Amino acid sequence: MASEAEFLKGYDPGAYPAVAVTVDVVALTIRDGELCVLLVERAEHPFAGRRALPGGFVRGEGLDDAALRELQEETALGKVHLEQLRTYGDPGRDPRMRVFSVAYLAFAPGLPEPRAGSDAAGAAWVPVEQATGLAFDHDTILADGLDRARSKLEYTPLATAFVGDEFTIGELRQVYASVWGEELHAGNFHRKVLSVPGFVESTGATTARGGERGGPRAKLYRAGDAQLLHPALLRPAREDGVR
Amino acid sequence: MASEAEFLKGYDPGAYPAVAVTVDVVALTIRDGELCVLLVERAEHPFAGRRALPGGFVRGEGLDDAALRELQEETALGKVHLEQLRTYGDPGRDPRMRVFSVAYLAFAPGLPEPRAGSDAAGAAWVPVEQATGLAFDHDTILADGLDRARSKLEYTPLATAFVGDEFTIGELRQVYASVWGEELHAGNFHRKVLSVPGFVESTGATTARGGERGGPRAKLYRAGDAQLLHPALLRPAREDGVR
DNA sequence: CAAATAGTGTCTCTCAGACAGTATTGT
DNA sequence: ACAATACTGTCTGAGAGACACTATTTG
Numbered sequence: 001m002a003s004e005a006e007f008l009k010g011y012d013p014g015a016y017p018a019v020a021v022t023v024d025v026v027a028l029t030i031r032d033g034e035l036c037v038l039l040v041e042r043a044e045h046p047f048a049g050r051r052a053l054p055g056g057f058v059r060g061e062g063l064d065d066a067a068l069r070e071l072q073e074e075t076a077l078g079k080v081h082l083e084q085l086r087t088y089g090d091p092g093r094d095p096r097m098r099v100f101s102v103a104y105l106a107f108a109p110g111l112p113e114p115r116a117g118s119d120a121a122g123a124a125w126v127p128v129e130q131a132t133g134l135a136f137d138h139d140t141i142l143a144d145g146l147d148r149a150r151s152k153l154e155y156t157p158l159a160t161a162f163v164g165d166e167f168t169i170g171e172l173r174q175v176y177a178s179v180w181g182e183e184l185h186a187g188n189f190h191r192k193v194l195s196v197p198g199f200v201e202s203t204g205a206t207t208a209r210g211g212e213r214g215g216p217r218a219k220l221y222r223a224g225d226a227q228l229l230h231p232a233l234l235r236p237a238r239e240d241g242v243r
Numbered sequence: 244m245a246s247e248a249e250f251l252k253g254y255d256p257g258a259y260p261a262v263a264v265t266v267d268v269v270a271l272t273i274r275d276g277e278l279c280v281l282l283v284e285r286a287e288h289p290f291a292g293r294r295a296l297p298g299g300f301v302r303g304e305g306l307d308d309a310a311l312r313e314l315q316e317e318t319a320l321g322k323v324h325l326e327q328l329r330t331y332g333d334p335g336r337d338p339r340m341r342v343f344s345v346a347y348l349a350f351a352p353g354l355p356e357p358r359a360g361s362d363a364a365g366a367a368w369v370p371v372e373q374a375t376g377l378a379f380d381h382d383t384i385l386a387d388g389l390d391r392a393r394s395k396l397e398y399t400p401l402a403t404a405f406v407g408d409e410f411t412i413g414e415l416r417q418v419y420a421s422v423w424g425e426e427l428h429a430g431n432f433h434r435k436v437l438s439v440p441g442f443v444e445s446t447g448a449t450t451a452r453g454g455e456r457g458g459p460r461a462k463l464y465r466a467g468d469a470q471l472l473h474p475a476l477l478r479p480a481r482e483d484g485v486r
Numbered sequence: 487c488a489a490a491t492a493g494t495g496t497c498t499c500t501c502a503g504a505c506a507g508t509a510t511t512g513t
Numbered sequence: 514a515c516a517a518t519a520c521t522g523t524c525t526g527a528g529a530g531a532c533a534c535t536a537t538t539t540g
Contacts, residue, residue, distance in 0.1 A: 019264055019301075021332065021343050058262075063332040063343075087330040087345050089264070089306040100264050100306075100343065102330050170519075188503060190520060195501085209511080215518025216510035231501065413492075431530060433493060438528085452538080458491025459537035474528065 019098040023066045024055030024138065026085060026145030027075075027106040028179075029125060030162050035178045036125040037142060039134070040074060046095050047135030053142065054123065055101065067104040074123040081107040081161035085145055093137050103141045105148055107161035153179055155232040157199050160223035166203055168218035169193055180235055192233060198226025262341040266310045267298030267381065269328065269388030270318070270349040271422075272368060273405050278421045279368040280385060282377070283317060289338050290378030296385065297366065298344065310347040317366040324350040324404035328388055336380050346384045348391055350404035396422055398475040400442050403466035409446055411461035412436055423478055435476060441469025 027038035039051045054074045058066040067082055085103040093099065131142060152158050153176060160167070162175045173189045193199055200221040207217045270281035282294045297317045301309040310325055328346040336342065374385060395401050396419055403410070405418045416432045436442055443464035450460045 017303075019262060021262055021264065058332070060334060060341075062334060063330065084329050086327050087306065089301070089345065091303060091305060098303075100345070102332065102343070168519090185503070185505095186518080187505085187520070187522095192502080211512075211518055213517050214510085214512040214515085216520080218519060234502085236503085411492085428530070428532095429491080430493070430495095430532090435529080454491055454539075456490050457488090457537085457539040459493080461492060477529085479530085 017098070019100065020094075020096075021058045022055050022099055022101045023058055023063060023070055023104060024053040024101050024141060025067050025071050025082075025104045025106055026053060026142055027071055027080075027108060028128075028145070028149055028162075029108045029110065030175060030178045031125055033174055033178055034127045035146075035181075037128050037131050037145075038071075038074060038123060039126050039131060040123045042135055050135040051126075051131070051133070052135035053103075053138045058102075063102050064104075067102075067106075071106055077108050079109060079161070079165075081158060085141070085148060088137055088141060090137070101136075101141070103145065105145045107149070107158060109161065109163050150179055150235070154234055155229050157223060157226055157229060160200070166205070166220045166222055168207060168220060169200075170218055172200070172221075176233070182236070184236075196226070196229050196231065196233070198224040199229055200224050260341070262343065263337075263339075264301045265298050265342055265344045266301055266306060266313055266347060267296040267344050267384060268310050268314050268325075268347045268349055269296060269385055270314055270323075270351060271371075271388070271392055271405075272351045272353065273418060273421045274368055276417055276421055277370045278389075278424075280371050280374050280388075281314075281317060281366060282369045282374060283366045285378055293378040294369075294374070294376070295378035296346075296381045301345075306345050307347075310345075310349075314349055320351050322352060322404070322408075324401060328384070328391060331380055331384060333380070344379075344384070346388065348388045350392070350401060352404065352406050393422055393478070397477055398472050400466060400469050400472060403443070409448070409463045409465055411450060411463060412443075413461055415443070415464075419476070425479070427479075439469070439472050439474065439476070441467040442472055443467050 025038070029036055029038075038054055040054050042048050042050050042052050054070050056066075056070050056073075061069070063084065064082065067084075068080075071077070071080070071082070083105050085105045087100055087102045089098075089100040091098060093101070128142070128146060132139060134142065149158075159172055159175045159179075162179075163171050169190050170186070172193060173184055173186060176189070177183050201224045203220045203222055205220045207220065210217050268281070272279055272281075281297055283297050285291055285293055285295050297313050299309075299313050299316075304312070306327065307325065310327075311323075314320070314323065314325070326348050328348045330343060330345045332341075332343040334341060336344070371385070371389060375382060377385065392401075402415055402418045402422075405422075406414050412433050413429070415436060416427055416429060419432070420426050444467045446463045446465055448463045450463065453460050
């Protein structure tokens with residue numbers, strides 16, 4: 001048997017059919033109480049002119065680094081949570097060649113206006129209900145990303161990734177309401193968030209002034225050190241059984 | 244601007260650096276009350292002689308199909324649950340070239356003896372605590388798969404994928420105990436499983452005889468139609484806070 | 487008979503959700 | 514004044530877990 005060194009020397013990477021690996025990012029933020037996703041308009045074939053998730057081919061970097069790079073090409077953002085979603089590899093999902101797309105999910109606070117990237121005619125935050133008819137299989141990827149985001153809010157403190165470093169319980173509630181698409185009872189939500197150990201911690205400060213239409217000044221909180229919420233904040237109003 | 248057809252005609256897939264995509268499968272089953280993973284011994288470089296997760300290069304098929312094919316090359320199994328885990332793509336994780344591995348998680352009931360596959364010197368079910376020192380980054384992949392499996396038992400009915408079509412509540416409890424690595428209170432578990440709508444449904448029959456060391460005949464159940472458990476069967480004894 | 491297991495009853499504590507109520511701010 | 518919002522109090526019902534208990538079967 002040949003040694004490993006000899007084996008590697010005789011190995012010919014070109015002997016295999018060409019495949020490519022891309023990353024695509026489902027980047028979510030909340031603008032004006034609406035859950036929005038970052039979309040680009042494709043400048044080149046295939047799907048020129050169609051809206052798509054930001055993404056591109058992976059270079060000599062790791063997957064996480066590639067996702068971060070693609071995201072920063074479209075929008076300048078500071079704090080961002082990034083996690084792998086899943087990989088899409090159906091033959092024929094890209095007309096050029098066999099392309100595997102590793103999809104990522106990103107949560108960002110606030111509203112940095114996006115900038116046009118290299119391979120995109122334009123980039124924009126689009127309310128998720130209006131984000132349809134995307135290029136490739138990006139409709140499916142977006143739907144999977146939204147599922148993941150909605151479910152992760154239940155048992156992880158990731159809602160804090162959608163707000164600034166200091167936030168009020170009301171702002172946090174608005175995150176849940178926007179992502180889940182339903183209003184939450186303010187009083188019960190308040191008590192529940194504070195009852196979960198490590199979810200939020202008080203800064204001692206309050207907002208400078210009350211709400212725009214009245215109300216007392218709210219206390220400010222930071223994200224705590226919990227990695228999982230216990231007890232979880234379960235989504236209401238789901239059907240039992242099959243769901 | 245060129246039409247999409249002209250663009251595709253002039254497109255040269257070989258202009259990109261060669262990358263490869265593989266699937267690797269974390270296949271779990273329960274043998275003698277122990278959680279076991281399917282491992283092969285690699286016959287070829289790299290990592291010849293080392294144990295590894297079953298897997299191989301993706302051909303012209305979809306990712307799910309590739310995972311199923313690789314699994315069937317190693318062991319003849321009937322009913323099996325298969326789901327994508329995540330993708331590993333660090334540069335340097337394979338010494339031959341840039342290889343992206345799409346990892347899958349499989350749950351299978353019972354104990355089909357594995358058979359040697361094409362690129363493996365042998366295949367065997369190995370208790371997960373003894374599955375260390377694997378080739379590539381398979382230790383990491385296995386650990387991620389176990390995390391996922393342990394967590395999925397909580398809120399999905401996937402425990403039924405580890406048992407036959409008909410099973411007793413005691414067998415189901417043994418699945419949870421094996422995967423979580425801790426004993427569960429028999430009485431409370433029993434009542435809880437039956438209280439979750441759609442988790443199991445009665446067949447009306449009972450086992451032919453009691454346990455080996457005594458006890459009444461147990462009622463037999465099938466998997467129900469629930470996709471999610473509500474309420475969930477939460478794992479006991481986890482630390483609060485950071486966890 | 488003794489041991490093991492299936493399944494049930496009951497109690498306590500926690501938590502979710504409904505609802506009401508008070509305090510504090512902006513227009 | 515009035516509306517809006519931040520919080521807190523209280524009640525009810527569901528569920529988790531501890532424990533005890535009965536019934537059934539094997540050796």
